[in-house]
Amino acid sequence: MAIINEADVAAVVARVVEEVQVTDIHTHLYPPGFGDMCLYGLDELLTYHYLVAEFFRHTSMDYHAFFQLPKERQAELVYQTLFIERSPLSEAQQGIVTVLKELGLTVDAGKELPALKEQIKAIPLTEYVDKVFAAAGVKEVVMTNDPLDGTERRWWEKVGNKDPRFKAALRLDPLLNDYEMYFGELNNMGYRVGRYLDNVTLGEIRRYLKEWAKKLAAVYMAVSLPPDFKVPEDSTRAHILEGCVIPVCRELKIPLALMIGVKRRVNPHLDLAGDSLGKADIRSIEYLCRVYPENKFLVTMLSRENQHELAVTARKFRNLMVFGCWWFLNNPEIVREITAMRLDLLGLSFIPQHSDARVLEQLIYKWKHFRRIIAGHLTTRYRELLTKGWPVTEKDIEKDVKELLGNNFWNFVGGR
Numbered sequence: 269m270a271i272i273n274e275a276d277v278a279a280v281v282a283r284v285v286e287e288v289q290v291t292d293i294h295t296h297l298y299p300p301g302f303g304d305m306c307l308y309g310l311d312e313l314l315t316y317h318y319l320v321a322e323f324f325r326h327t328s329m330d331y332h333a334f335f336q337l338p339k340e341r342q343a344e345l346v347y348q349t350l351f352i353e354r355s356p357l358s359e360a361q362q363g364i365v366t367v368l369k370e371l372g373l374t375v376d377a378g379k380e381l382p383a384l385k386e387q388i389k390a391i392p393l394t395e396y397v398d399k400v401f402a403a404a405g406v407k408e409v410v411m412t413n414d415p416l417d418g419t420e421r422r423w424w425e426k427v428g429n430k431d432p433r434f435k436a437a438l439r440l441d442p443l444l445n446d447y448e449m450y451f452g453e454l455n456n457m458g459y460r461v462g463r464y465l466d467n468v469t470l471g472e473i474r475r476y477l478k479e480w481a482k483k484l485a486a487v488y489m490a491v492s493l494p495p496d497f498k499v500p501e502d503s504t505r506a507h508i509l510e511g512c513v514i515p516v517c518r519e520l521k522i523p524l525a526l527m528i529g530v531k532r533r534v535n536p537h538l539d540l541a542g543d544s545l546g547k548a549d550i551r552s553i554e555y556l557c558r559v560y561p562e563n564k565f566l567v568t569m570l571s572r573e574n575q576h577e578l579a580v581t582a583r584k585f586r587n588l589m590v591f592g593c594w595w596f597l598n599n600p601e602i603v604r605e606i607t608a609m610r611l612d613l614l615g616l617s618f619i620p621q622h623s624d625a626r627v628l629e630q631l632i633y634k635w636k637h638f639r640r641i642i643a644g645h646l647t648t649r650y651r652e653l654l655t656k657g658w659p660v661t662e663k664d665i666e667k668d669v670k671e672l673l674g675n676n677f678w679n680f681v682g683g684r
């Protein structure tokens with residue numbers, strides 16, 4: 269394979285990054301077979317909680333009155349406010365425009381919403397899923413799956429996941445963060461758990477984790493955690509984490525994904541849009557990685573202020589894999605900053621991004637926007653190597669990009 273010359277490196281990197289089929293390691297998507305849990309279309313895109321939060325900044329409308337409206341009407345209000353009365357300049361607003369362009373939709377002079385919806389509705393769903401995955405350059409996505417959610421559990425029990433593009437992750441938020449509220453549901457599912465974590469209860473929680481991780485074919489377990497997350501700690505969460513989750517992950521040889529720093533419902537009237545963030549304590553990550561060297565931890569943190577120490581901590585522990593620019597960090601300037609820092613500190617040993625998509629078409633803009641940034645950083649670094657006389661071939665770049673956007677994940681979770 270020929271060595272690239274400096275003049276061509278940008279074009280080669282851009283092509284390789286454009287063509288790589290990405291593994292998207294954290295989303296809230298569901299396969300089309302899961303009925304109305306599979307969200308797509310403009311009403312869902314426009315009522316994404318990121319846009320709802322931005323909508324309410326321009327209106328004194330009562331929160332409750334808005335959420336009582338049919339989704340179609342909510343979408344119209346968001347569209348009118350953020351896309352017609354003013355230009356859509358935020359990342360989430362730009363994302364909608366990217367989706368329209370990449371799907372080849374024509375936006376007439378009046379930017380009429382019904383005309384846009386008609387163009388999407390004309391495409392049959394199964395064809396549409398293929399079209400979106402192709403437009404996004406995504407090979408497969410990992411879902412967020414919660415068997416303690418009765419609606420979702422019924423889909424798993426009645427239908428199951430038949431689409432190999434959708435991998436499962438066993439989500440643990442109710443179990444770890446709201447055990448007192450959810451242990452009754454575990455009882456309903458046949459697990460003999462009580463309010464107090466005695467040995468029988470801990471054993472039954474382990475049985476739940478093992479049985480459902482297998483039922484879902486989960487590639488990892490995951491939990492989001494507040495800024496004040498602490499382990500070790502004399503708390504229900506810490507006892508279940510160390511007494512059940514970590515041993516079962518080790519036994520099943522799957523990682524535990526920790527998503528740390530979310531402050532839930534700081535404005536409870538905003539529903540999903542009401543969450544915020546806070547700086548967390550890296551010492552709990554140091555403790556888990558040090559005390560459980562046989563376990564693997566996928567970690568993302570929500571506060572910009574945690575990013576440097578997280579990357580440095582990954583230099584200390586090979587069982588720690590840093591991933592994504594999560595949620596409020598998934599904005600171009602911050603993604604650019606964090607990704608550059610990770611490349612400088614970790615080389616190619618991290619997973620730079622996930623989409624967190626909740627609505628199918630979000631895959632298109634989240635990955636289009638990220639590809640531009642990673643291509644820029646990689647171009648700079650390969651050009652630097654070339655100017656120092658280090659030979660770089662197209663094959664080298666392809667191998668590196670596949671490592672970042674798929675192979676690091678599959679190697680870390682122990683293969684497909």
Ligand code: HDL
Pocket residue numbers: 296412492527530540594595624626
């Ligand atoms: O807890 C999580 O997985 C977060 O990603 C939340 O779902 C959040 O609402 C979100 O969608 N962020 O992008």
Ligand code: ZN
Pocket residue numbers: 294295296412624
């Ligand atoms: Zn998420």
